[in-house]
Amino acid sequence: MIHSTELTILMVEDNPGDQFLLEELLLSSGIKLRELFTAESIKQAHEVLKSEAVDIILLDLSLPDSFGINSFTSIRENAGYTPIVILSGVSDMNTALDAITLGAQDYLIKGDFDEKLLSKTILYSIERMNNLQALQESNERYDLVSQATNDMVWDLNLQTGVVYRNPEGWKKIFKTDYDPLEFGSEEKWVSHIHPAERDEIVRQINYFKENPSFQQFELEFRFLNSDGNYIYLLDRGYIIRNEQGKAVR
Numbered sequence: 001m002i003h004s005t006e007l008t009i010l011m012v013e014d015n016p017g018d019q020f021l022l023e024e025l026l027l028s029s030g031i032k033l034r035e036l037f038t039a040e041s042i043k044q045a046h047e048v049l050k051s052e053a054v055d056i057i058l059l060d061l062s063l064p065d066s067f068g069i070n071s072f073t074s075i076r077e078n079a080g081y082t083p084i085v086i087l088s089g090v091s092d093m094n095t096a097l098d099a100i101t102l103g104a105q106d107y108l109i110k111g112d113f114d115e116k117l118l119s120k121t122i123l124y125s126i127e128r129m130n131n132l133q134a135l136q137e138s139n140e141r142y143d144l145v146s147q148a149t150n151d152m153v154w155d156l157n158l159q160t161g162v163v164y165r166n167p168e169g170w171k172k173i174f175k176t177d178y179d180p181l182e183f184g185s186e187e188k189w190v191s192h193i194h195p196a197e198r199d200e201i202v203r204q205i206n207y208f209k210e211n212p213s214f215q216q217f218e219l220e221f222r223f224l225n226s227d228g229n230y231i232y233l234l235d236r237g238y239i240i241r242n243e244q245g246k247a248v249r
Contacts, residue, residue, distance in 0.1 A: 006034035007122070010054040012075065013087065014040040014063055018110060022058065022087075022118075029119035042066040042074050049078045056122055059104075060087045061095055068092070072099040083129035085121055105129060143168075158209070158248055161185055173233070174225055194222035194230055208237070212245035 009026065013019050019038060026033060037052060039045035041064050048054070057079060061071045075084060086107035088096035096107040105125035108118065146153060152169030156162075162184060170180045183189050193201055201221050208217045217237045222230040240249040 006032045007055040007126075008034045008037070008053065009122075010037045010039060010045065010048055010052075010057045012039045012042070012045045012057060012063065012071075013060040015060070018060070018087070025113075025115045025118050029115040029122075031119055031122060040064070042071060045075055046078055049075075049082075054082055056126055057082055057084045058087055058122075059084055061092050061099075062089070068095045069098050069102070072102065072104060076103060081129055081133045083125040085125050142166075156186060156249060161187075163189065174231075192224040194224070197221045208239060209247040212241060215239050215241075 011019065011022055013022065023036065026036065035052075037048045037054065039048055043065055045057075045059075057075060059071060059075055061068055063071055066074055072084065072086065083105040084099075084103075086092075086096045086099050086104050087110055088107045089110050093109075096104075100107065105128055106121050108121060113121075142153070145151075146166050146168045150169070150172050152165055152173050154163060154165040156164075163186060165180045165183060167180055183192075190198060190202060201219060204217075204219060208214045215238065217239070219235045219237075221233060221235070223233045225231050239247045242248050
């Protein structure tokens, strides 16, 4: 597996033999190395991370100044979005799996992988972390929008019938003790639309769903609040369709 981008890798490993073997595998893997840093302890690894931007960390869990899951959690504190791949001995298997649960991207069993598996693990781990970072940044932007407006963002999966409504926007609109989780279905939401408007709103919604020419819609109706009074809502939607034009979200 060849990757055109040069990578900077931090190898945290105190065994000279394992260091040599891992470096040889990296050189023969097809990965283009900008630089390979080697740290023999958590302390040395922290020093490298303070001064260098690395693309991935290959971490042995058994080190002179740390052992087991503590090695991972200590490195993760200063790693930011840098992916971490665990280098595990057979006796460390359960700990390696625990590290995956806590955020490690993958693990490799020492002596049980070649240059191809090493290359694939490194590149896939970097890609997964990039996707995770992009998702988290998107969520942060979404949270900022929710805090800055009086809108409530909602997302209805038409295939499962499950709808999500963000709690922050919900509280701003209703100013009540309604729990948005109680309105996790489209039917529950519709049941609170004013009876005089309900059938027409449902008809319009179904029309928008079934007509491929519509991608956006806007509706205004009265909605029963938890205090027993009706409030006016302006509801805007964007329809996502599959290749056949069927509305799916």
